[in-house]
Amino acid sequence: MKDLFSSGSQLYQQARPSYPPEVIQEILNHVPARGFAWDCGAGSGQFTQLLAPYFDHIVATDISAQQLQHAPYFDNVSYQVQASEKTTFPALGFDLITVAQAIHWFDFDAFYREVSRTLKPDGVLAVIGYGLIQVENQAVNALVQRLYCEQLNGYWDAERRFIDEEYQTIPFPFEEIQVPAFKMQYQWTAAQLLKYLSTWSAVKHYCEKNPSQDHPLVALAEVLTEAHEDLILEFPIFLRVGKLKQVKKRRFMKK
Numbered sequence: 001m002k003d004l005f006s007s008g009s010q011l012y013q014q015a016r017p018s019y020p021p022e023v024i025q026e027i028l029n030h031v032p033a034r035g036f037a038w039d040c041g042a043g044s045g046q047f048t049q050l051l052a053p054y055f056d057h058i059v060a061t062d063i064s065a066q067q068l069q070h071a072p073y074f075d076n077v078s079y080q081v082q083a084s085e086k087t088t089f090p091a092l093g094f095d096l097i098t099v100a101q102a103i104h105w106f107d108f109d110a111f112y113r114e115v116s117r118t119l120k121p122d123g124v125l126a127v128i129g130y131g132l133i134q135v136e137n138q139a140v141n142a143l144v145q146r147l148y149c150e151q152l153n154g155y156w157d158a159e160r161r162f163i164d165e166e167y168q169t170i171p172f173p174f175e176e177i178q179v180p181a182f183k184m185q186y187q188w189t190a191a192q193l194l195k196y197l198s199t200w201s202a203v204k205h206y207c208e209k210n211p212s213q214d215h216p217l218v219a220l221a222e223v224l225t226e227a228h229e230d231l232i233l234e235f236p237i238f239l240r241v242g243k244l245k246q247v248k249k250r251r252f253m254k255k
Helices: 010-015 021-028 048-054 065-069 108-118 138-151 158-164 192-196 199-211 218-224
Strands: 036-040 056-060 077-081 092-098 119-130 175-179 182-188 231-243
Touching: 021 119, 021 175, 021 231, 036 048, 048 056, 048 077, 065 077, 092 108, 108 119, 108 192, 138 192, 138 218, 182 192, 182 218, 192 218, 192 231
Parallel strands: 036 056, 036 092, 056 077, 092 119
Antiparallel strands: 119 231, 175 231, 182 231
16 A cells, blocks of 8 residues: 555645445445454554444554544544555454545455455445535636646556546455445635645645646645635545355265
């Protein structure tokens, strides 16, 4: 898994959007027990904190110690620096395993082996993500789309395509449960929008490779200074929920 977010961990914690309660409730509808949950690639705990009220114990892991340092404290949550593809957890321990806006960075095969090893037979895996922001203000939205598709073209990591493809092309070797569509809707200030966009990995890559060029958010910032009202915006949410496939036992007939 790539560590792209250790730098700027505090900004990431402040600027990234949070999922609506309806998403959590949909996931919980399919979880038979609420003893032990594992939140993988937890970052600064955006999704972990939403799970905290519902489980006896939660372990949240990430490869970035800096990210985890900014996660909120809960009595029932343990934050640990571990790669999601190889952990020290005992087998068959989790009622729920979640990955929020992170699975596209994982080694799928290695991670799914770890899921199969640590998930209870009736446990649930939930993979959550969100797509490209859409702004109601058409002028601002056009600049955001141009930033994403043109100015930052070539600076996105290859794994970003899984977001563009709405997580439909990631391998998912589980018995999938059909779930409804969701979206996040917000009313943000111009400053909030700029903070969020500055957490994009491609923005970081652009600045690193073009230190003498203007920051890629300059043009958008100039337009936003003229916006006197908060911006209405939304993100599409991707949610895939599944259970371990039950291996049919062979029946041997006595001769």
